[in-house]
Amino acid sequence: xxxxxxxxxxxxxxxxxxxxxxxxxxxxxxxxxxxxxxxxxxxxxxxxxxxxxxxxxxxxxxxxxxxxxxxxxxxxxxxxxxxxxxxxxxxxxxxxxxxxxxxxxxxxxxxxxxxxxxxxxxxxxxxxxxxxxxxxxxxxxxxxxxxxxxxxxxxxxxxxxxxxxxxxxxxxxxxxxxxxxxxxxxxxxxxxxxxxxxxxxxxxxxxxxxxxxxxxxxxxxxxxxxxxxxxxxxxxxxxxxxxxxxxxxxxxxxxxxxxxxxxxxxxxxxxxxxxxxxxxxxxxxxxxxxxxxxxxxxxxxxxxxxxxxxxxxxxxxxxxxxxxxxxxxxxxxxxxxxxxxxxxxxxxxxxxxxxxxxxxxxxxxxxxxxxxxxxxxxxxxxxxxxxxxxxxxxxxxxxxxxxxxxxxxxxxxxxxxxxxxxxxxxxxx
Numbered sequence: 001x002x003x004x005x006x007x008x009x010x011x012x013x014x015x016x017x018x019x020x021x022x023x024x025x026x027x028x029x030x031x032x033x034x035x036x037x038x039x040x041x042x043x044x045x046x047x048x049x050x051x052x053x054x055x056x057x058x059x060x061x062x063x064x065x066x067x068x069x070x071x072x073x074x075x076x077x078x079x080x081x082x083x084x085x086x087x088x089x090x091x092x093x094x095x096x097x098x099x100x101x102x103x104x105x106x107x108x109x110x111x112x113x114x115x116x117x118x119x120x121x122x123x124x125x126x127x128x129x130x131x132x133x134x135x136x137x138x139x140x141x142x143x144x145x146x147x148x149x150x151x152x153x154x155x156x157x158x159x160x161x162x163x164x165x166x167x168x169x170x171x172x173x174x175x176x177x178x179x180x181x182x183x184x185x186x187x188x189x190x191x192x193x194x195x196x197x198x199x200x201x202x203x204x205x206x207x208x209x210x211x212x213x214x215x216x217x218x219x220x221x222x223x224x225x226x227x228x229x230x231x232x233x234x235x236x237x238x239x240x241x242x243x244x245x246x247x248x249x250x251x252x253x254x255x256x257x258x259x260x261x262x263x264x265x266x267x268x269x270x271x272x273x274x275x276x277x278x279x280x281x282x283x284x285x286x287x288x289x290x291x292x293x294x295x296x297x298x299x300x301x302x303x304x305x306x307x308x309x310x311x312x313x314x315x316x317x318x319x320x321x322x323x324x325x326x327x328x329x330x331x332x333x334x335x336x337x338x339x340x341x342x343x344x345x346x347x348x349x350x351x352x353x354x355x356x357x358x359x360x361x362x363x364x365x366x367x368x369x370x371x372x373x374x375x376x377x378x379x380x381x382x383x384x385x386x387x388x389x390x391x392x393x394x395x396x397x398x399x400x401x402x403x404x405x406x407x408x409x410x411x412x413x414x415x416x417x418x419x420x421x422x423x424x425x426x427x428x429x
Contacts, residue, residue, distance in 0.1 A: 002017060002018070003017070003018035003020075004016060004017055004018060005018055005028050006097070007033075007037075009037055009039060010200065012037065013423065014033065014036055014037050016028045016030060017029040019053075019078060020040065021053075023058055023060070027050045032045065040411045040413070041144060041300060042199035042413050046237070050232075051232060051237060051240070051301050051408070052232070052240065052399075052400065052405065053398070053403075054231070054232070054399060055069070055092065055399065056068070056069065056089060056229060056231075056392070056395050056396065057069075057089075057229045057230065057231045057392070058070075058231075058400060059230070059231050059309055061307075061309040061310045061311050061312075062311050062312065062313065063312065064310055064312040064313050064315045065296075065313045065315065066230075066316065068085065068088060068089055068228065068229060069088050069089065069092060069093070071088070071094075073226065073315055073316060073319065074318075074319060075227075076088075076225055077222050077225050077226065077319050080094075080225065081193075081194075081221055081225075082195065082221045082224040082225050082228070082388070083100070083103065083104050083107065083193075083194055084100060084196055085228050085391065086103075086166060086228065086390075086391035087099070087100065087103050088164060089228060089229055089391045089392055089394075089395040090391055090395045090398060092105065092392050103163070104162075106163040106167075107163050107166050107194070108167070108190040109152050109167075109170065109190065110163055110164045110167035110168060110186065111167045111170070111171050111188035111190060111197065112168075112171070113168050113171050113172060113175075113390065114144050114159065116144075117144070117172075118185060119135065120136075120137060120140065121133070121175060121176070121179040124136075124179070126179065126180055126182065128176075128180070128181060128409050129379055129385070130173065130176040130177060130262075130380055130383045131257065131258075131260075131261040131379075131382050132261075132380055132382055133172075133176040133179075134169075134172060134173055134176060134257055134383055134386060135254045135257040135258045135261070136254070137172045137176070138165070138169065138172065138250055138253055138254045138257060139250055139251050140250075141164070141165075141168065141250040142248045142249075142250040142251055145161065145164070145250070147247050148161055148248040148250055149251055149416075151246040158249075158398075161249050161250075162179040162249075162394055162398075165249070165250070165253060165388060165390060165394065166394075168384070169387055169390055170188075170194070170197060170198040170201065170387060171188055171201060171225050171389060173198070173203035173380070173383045173384075173386075173409050174186065174198060174202045175201070176383070177202055177377065177380055179199075180203075180379075181321040183205065184203070184205075184206060186200065186204045186206070187201075188200075188201055190213065190389070193217070193221075194221070194224075195217045195218070195220040195221040195224065196212045196217045198220070198387070199212050199213075199216060199220065200212055200346045202376075202380075203375070213330070215326065215327060215330045216330075216331075216374050218328065219323050219326070219327050219370060219374070220374070220384075222319070222321075222323055223320070223367055223370065223371075223384065223388060224316065224384075224387060224388035225388070226277070226316045226320060226363060226367075226388070227363075227367075227384075227385050227388030227389050228320065228388055228389065228391050228392050229389070229391065229392025229395060229396075230309075230389075230392065231309075232263070233314040234255075234259050234260075234262070234264075234265045235257075235259040235260040235265060235266070235389065236256070236393060236396045237258040237390060238255050238256050238258075238259040239252055239253065239255065239259075239393045239396050239397050240396050240400045240405075240408070241408040242255040242256075242399065242405065243396075243397045243401060243408045244400060244405055244408045245407055245408075246407075248388065249394075249397060252393075252397055253390065253393055253394070253397070256386075256393045257391070260382060260385060260386055260389065261382060266385040266386065266389075267381075267382050268303065268364035269304070269363075269364040269365075269367045269368035269381045269382070269385070270363055270368065270378050270379070270381045270382055271303040271304075271364075272303045272304040272341075272365050272368035272369070273337065273368045273369075273371075273372055273378050273381070274303075274378070275302070275303045275304075276337040276340050276341055276344075276368075279337075279340050279344075280336050280340055284336065284339075284340055286340055286343035286344045286347055287343075287347060289302075289344070290302075290344065290347045290348065290351065293305075294351075294353050302344070302348070302359070303361065303364070303365075304361060304362055304364045304365025304366075304368065305348060305354070305359045305360065305361055305365065306357070306358065306360070306361045306362065308358040309405055310362070311358055312358060312360075313360045314360065314361075314362040314363050316362075316363040317360065317361055317362050317363050317365070317366055320363055320366040320367060320370065321361070321366050323370070324366045324369055324373075327370055327374065328369075328373055331373055331374075333373050335372065335373065337372070338372065338373060341365070341369050345361055345365070348360075348361065349356055349361075367381070367384075367385075368381060371384060
């Protein structure tokens with residue numbers, strides 16, 4: 001017999017079906033509550049609301065578990081690569097050799113952007129934030145592929161849009177950086193793999209021979225895997241909500257990019273570096289700032305520590321810390337803020353205050369440090385996050401579409417004025 005929860009309102013009893021997921025997560029189905037009782041639930045910020053059922057990503061924040069389609073993030077980072085993980089997230093299973101080769105080849109041959117799009121960059125201020133440029137340029141792709149406006153396209157057309165997006169986002173992102181520097185555009189080199197090609201487009205110059213460092217390329221590939229999806233977060237939920245209106249895939253992904261831009265979401269690793277710069281300017285005394293973070297009357301907060309979901313160590317942080325150590329050793333960088341970061345990490349991990357509150361360094365702390373060491377400009381950190389998150393957004397959009405989910409339309413509890421009469425302007429006091 002199906003389990004039901006009982007809810008009593010004004011003496012009336014209503015029965016809410018109990019829904020259970022494959023990992024024994026339980027929820028109450030309230031989809032008929034308003035029709036039957038006239039009541040809605042109020043959950044500001046959707047912290048306790050399941051907006052959908054999903055097969056894509058499983059998170060257990062208490063135990064520090066993250067899995068894509070059932071595969072642990074640890075195993076995927078060790079054995080897979082970003083393109084294979086993208087296929088897994090979007091299509092539900094790991095590809096065969098033939099499927100992988102076709103997917104990767106399609107992405108390689110779609111990396112070039114239309115020459116007209118290059119002129120768009122000239123219209124932006126040179127110091128325009130690259131996330132704003134990225135959101136705008138991705139949305140503009142719909143103008144060059146008008147067939148994307150069809151709300152019911154054939155599957156092969158959807159696949160072409162998906163592969164175009166994954167291919168072109170790196171070219172668009174790298175060119176936004178080149179434009180900000182006043183450098184000529186570097187066309188993609190499709191002999192290189194995904195991460196190598198992005199580094200080539202970012203850092204190569206026509207007058208120089210640029211060799212991609214394989215350690216950095218592997219580190220970037222791993223970072224993209226770690227960011228590839230994270231369940232129903234702010235940007236993924238934005239993608240599903242915008243997509244539910246049958247907006248085209250390019251506009252839908254652009255909305256996700258805009259949501260990710262916020263400092264409380266994708267901008268967190270940028271905030272880590274800005275915090276470290278602030279500590280350096282103050283003299284670099286990491287102990288002083290640790291004490292400030294512990295003082296409840298001090299507004300300062302350590303960026304990159306703790307997580308809204310993970311109540312233990314962020315599993316992505318464990319992986320990235322090891323890779324971060326390799327990158328720093330390989331590059332042998334002498335950067336004061338990286339030394340400050342190491343000191344903050346050591347102090348926090350040995351301090352009972354942080355252990356009791358489970359404020360461990362998270363993925364944003366280490367990714368910011370790695371990007372800085374790799375020479376990625378701070379304003380590009382969130383762009384890298386968006387590139388990594390793209391397969392997850394596409395998977396969420398595709399799942400919402402294939403599930404024929406209705407247009408999203410949350411309710412509210414109205415707290416404004418009751419009905420009142422209009423007074424002409426000359427009679428208002």
